[in-house]
Amino acid sequence: KLSPRLQTIIEMVPPINCLADIGSDHAYVPIYLVQQQQIQRAIASEVSVGPRNISQKDIAAAHLQKQITTRLADGLTGLTASDRVDLAVIAGMGGQLIAQILEQGQQQLEYIPQLILEPNNDEACVRSWLNNHNWSIVQENIVQEGRHIYEIIHAQKLAIPITLTEQQIMFGPQLLQKRDPIFIHKWQEQLRRAEFMANNLQNARQPQPQKIAAAKLRIKQIKEVLNYA
Numbered sequence: 001k002l003s004p005r006l007q008t009i010i011e012m013v014p015p016i017n018c019l020a021d022i023g024s025d026h027a028y029v030p031i032y033l034v035q036q037q038q039i040q041r042a043i044a045s046e047v048s049v050g051p052r053n054i055s056q057k058d059i060a061a062a063h064l065q066k067q068i069t070t071r072l073a074d075g076l077t078g079l080t081a082s083d084r085v086d087l088a089v090i091a092g093m094g095g096q097l098i099a100q101i102l103e104q105g106q107q108q109l110e111y112i113p114q115l116i117l118e119p120n121n122d123e124a125c126v127r128s129w130l131n132n133h134n135w136s137i138v139q140e141n142i143v144q145e146g147r148h149i150y151e152i153i154h155a156q157k158l159a160i161p162i163t164l165t166e167q168q169i170m171f172g173p174q175l176l177q178k179r180d181p182i183f184i185h186k187w188q189e190q191l192r193r194a195e196f197m198a199n200n201l202q203n204a205r206q207p208q209p210q211k212i213a214a215a216k217l218r219i220k221q222i223k224e225v226l227n228y229a
């Protein structure tokens with residue numbers, strides 16, 4: 001059985017033929033989707049030999065070597081146009097690393113029409129990259145697994161891109177609209193942390209006006225969304 005995070009990623013995959021899983025590790029997503037016959041084939045790509053070997057072992061145990069191939073490559077760079085990838089999943093990494101993989105994979109992104117991204121942190125960094133490169137967020141979900149809350153983003157290249165405001169980049173355009181209880185909980189917690197930090201900064205011996213201003217701005221932005229203003 002898959003974790004709530006991976007389950008949500010899988011539920012967000014639209015009907016497609018070929019999926020690339022970047023940073024695949026166990027290759028859980030491709031194995032599950034091929035077994036369920038939701039996709040015909042997949043590429044499980046890894047930058048490290050250890051996780052690549054794990055995915056090869058799991059793919060062989062599921063007897064899916066014909067449908068799922070593995071690649072050893074950094075980010076998207078192992079993919080070619082002839083792979084005809086319909087969607088790339090990049091999940092379980094920091095947001096800055098995901099943005100870097102997208103930045104370095106722009107050549108490959110010319111022929112990959114859809115992305116599902118799950119940054120473990122710095123979600124705004126990923127949304128900002130998408131916004132700056134004319135990718136549109138078509139779906140977003142938020143899911144809690146233990147103490148961690150994950151945001152999952154489905155992006156596409158649209159004829160007329162959906163551009164985002166600062167607030168939408170920070171909170172997520174769809175998440176802002178849906179106002180899921182997990183979303184509210186996440187930002188209540190973030191507000192508590194920002195207030196704690198602002199308080200500490202204000203009581204510090206060395207004044208740091210820029211940091212205080214940043215913390216106060218963050219508090220204001222969160223309060224606006226939580227309607228506490």
Ligand code: SAM
Binds near residue numbers: 092097
């Ligand atoms: N995607 C799976 C998931 O969401 O459960 C596995 C996540 S695992 C925590 C992160 C994986 O990303 C590791 O196996 C790591 O080797 C791989 N990784 C890190 N940087 C990468 C890069 N630049 N290109 C490809 N894979 C990378």
